[in-house]
Amino acid sequence: MLAPPRLSTAARPGGAALSLDWWRNNDTGLASCGRRGRRVLCTVCIFVDELVSMNKPAHGSLLGIEHLDSEEIEGLLKLARRMNPQKPRPLLRGKRVVLLFYEASTRTRTSFEFAAKALGATTTLVQSSGSSIEKGESVIDTGYTLRAVGADCIVMRHPSAGAPHLMAMHLDIPIVNAGDGMHEHPSQALLDALTILKHKKSFKGLEATIIGDVLHSQIARSAVHLLTRFGVKIALCGPPEFVPEVAATLAPGVRVTRHIEDALRGCDVVMLLRVQKERLAGQKIRLQDYIARYQMTAARLKLARRDAIVMHPGPIIRGLELTAEVADGGRSVIVDEVHNGVPTRMAILARALGKAK
C-alpha cells in the first residue's frame, strides 16, 4: 500500500509552544500542518496549541476494537471487573461527559449515563432533535461547540460509519464511539467479552458463531475483531444477503457458512443478531424462510457444546431470531450482558479521562 507522506507537524519549530504570531508569520493561507488542522486554526484560534495532535485521536479515545492491541483490551476488561455501579467511586468528579446521540438508543445511552454518574462525572445529553444539529450544524462544528462549553469527553452515536473518527481528528478531547453506522460498537464488544469471561475460563480454544444480519451490524464487526484478537475461531452464519463471502476477510480465523447446523456444531458461544423485518423485505427474503433456516431453537442449540452460552445484544424479537424458550433458557446470558454494560462503560470512561486506576 502506498503510504502518502503527510506534512503533518514537520513545519513546527522544535518543540516550542506554538504562538499565534508564529502562525501569522508562517501561514501560507492555509495551515502549514496540513489540512486536518485548518478548521481549528481559522475558526477558533485559541485552540492553536492543539493543532499539534490534530492527526491523531486524543489519548483515551475509543473509536473501535480493530486498532486496539490485546493488552489494551485486557486492561479495559480488568478495569471493568473492578468497577461496581453499586459502589460509586468519584474518579471523574468535576468532569463533564457529553452524550452526543444522532440516533435513538436505550441501553447504550442509559448505561453510559449511569456509568459516568457512578464515577462522579456530570453528563448532558445532546440529541439531533432539539439541538443545532437540526439546524444543519456539521459534526465538526458541533464538536467545537461542545468542546468550547467545556466538555471533557464526548460519547458519540451516529448513523454514519466513521463519524466518531472525523470528530476525533478535529478535537483534542477523547471521543468514545457508542456505535457508528455499520462500522463498530466497541463498548458492546467489550461488555460481551466480559460476559463470556464470566462464563468461560478464558478465550483459549473457544469457538463462536454469529448468526444473523452481519452485513449491517456494527456489533458483529466489533465482536469479530475482539474475539479473533484472542484466537477465538468464528463462524458467521446467515443468507448471502446478510453474510456476504467477503465477511470472511474481516479477520483471521473467520469463516462463512450458510448452514446453522454447521455453525453450531462444537460451538462454545452463540451470538445472535437482531433481524429487522424491513431489511428482510428489502432483500426480498421471506420471513418464514428466514425463521425456518436461521431461528435459534432449543433443538438446534443441542448441536452446540453442552456448556455453550447464548448471547444477544438486544432488543430481542421473540419468535424471529430466537424462540422464547431459548431467550429465557438456562444457556441464555442476555440479561447478564445488559448488566455488564455499566461496569464496562465505567472502565471505558475512566480510561478515556486518564483515571484508569
Next chain:
Amino acid sequence: MSRPDSKSLLIQGGHLIDPAAKINAPTDVLLRDGRVAEVAPPNKIRGGADETFDAKGLIVAPGFIDLHVHLREPGQGYKETIASGTAAAAAGGFTSVCTMPNTQPVVDTPDWVSWLRQAERGALVNVFPIAAATRGSKGGTLTDFSAVGRAGAVAVTDDGKPILDDDVMRMALRLGAELSFPVVQHAEDTRLTENCSMHAGPTSFRLGLRAMPGSAEAAIVDRDVMLAQQIGESRLHVAHLSTADALKAVRRGKKAKARVTCEVTPHHFTLIDENVGMYDTHCKMNPPLRSAADREAILVALADGTVDAIATDHAPHAPHEKEVEFERAAFGITGLETALGLAITVLHRAHRIPLTRIVELFTSGPARVFDLNGRGSLTRGSFADVTIFDPGKRWTFEAAKSRSLSRNTPFDGWQLTGKVVTTMVSGKTVYRAD
C-alpha cells in the same frame, strides 16, 4: 483563451517527444504567430527568432489535453472558476481542457456553450466545452447535438450520471454517428450504487460502508460497446474507466473495429480502495478507487494501448463539502497539477512504461478521441501549444500552493518525479515554474 503571440520563439536544445509525428529525438521547434513554424534537428533552423527558450535537458512535447475536468462554472464559483481551473491546468502542463456540463445550470444549450468560451471567463488555456447529452442531464430528451456542436462543444455527456436508459443511449449514439460527435459515458448502473460511497470489497466491508460493485461499471460499458458495434460510425468514449471487466468490454469493441475509446485517471492508476484508510474523504470519488487487481489491469491497459488518454477528472470541492461524514462527503478530487508527476512516478519509474507512451496518453491520444484538429502534435502549421517538462525533477506537491481554488487532493505532500517547466498556449507562455 489567450491571443496568439505574434513574436517568434525558438525552443532550442530540447528533446522532442511527438508520438503522432513519430519523433523522439533532440529537436528544435520554432513558433510564430501562434503556430508551429518549423520543426528541425538541433541547430538547423536558420534565421533568428525574437526569443529563444533554452530547453537543454528538458522534454518538449505537444501541449497536454485533458478530456475530463470540472471547472464548476456556471454556478459554483466557490469551488473553482474557469480562470482558476485553467491556471491549475497550465501549471499541470495542460494547454487544452474539456469541461464537463454538470454545472448549475447544466450546460445543455448553445448559449451556455458559447458562454464558457467567452474571453471574460479569463481562461489561460483552451477550453473545449462538452455539452449535456440530455436536457438537464436528466437522462430523458436528447439535447440539440448539432446546435451545441456549432457553438463549440466537442462532445456530449451526462457526466456525474450515466445515460442509463437503453433507448436514450441508442438514440444518442445514432445522432452522434450522423454528426461524427463522440458520446461520453459515465458508466455506472446507478440502480446498483444508490447511497454507496466506495468500491465493494474487503475494505468497504471492514469500514461498514455501503459499496458499489465493480459490475455496476462493467454492465453499462458492456451494453454501450454492444450498441456502438450495432450502430456503425457511432463514437463511444468511456469516461474514467476503472475496472478490469470494463476494460475487457472496451477491448472487445476495439477488436471489432467499433469506434470505442476510453480514458483513465491518475488516481485510478495510483491508488486502490485500501487507501481510503480510516474514512479519508480525499479518497472518495466516483468511480471509486478500485481493487488492486483492477489497478493492475489498468496499468496493463495503459501500457498495451487499450487506453486512449489519461484524463484527470479534476473535481474541486470546498472544505466544508469534504470535512464531513464519509457517506455525506462530495465525490471527487482535484488532479490537474499532479497528473504528470504521478504518470512519470507511477507509470514510468515504477512500471517502466516508456515516456513516449505517456506523452501519447496526454497529447495525440486525447486529441484523436475528440478530433481536436491541429492539437496533440507539433507539426508545421499546428497550434503552438507546447508543454516542456523535466522528467527527472523531484518535487513535493503542496496542496496549499495549488492554483486551484480547492484543496481536495489525496496527494498533498507527495514526493513526485517529473515536473512541468513551461506551458505555452498559441506560442504564449501561460506557466513558468519558479
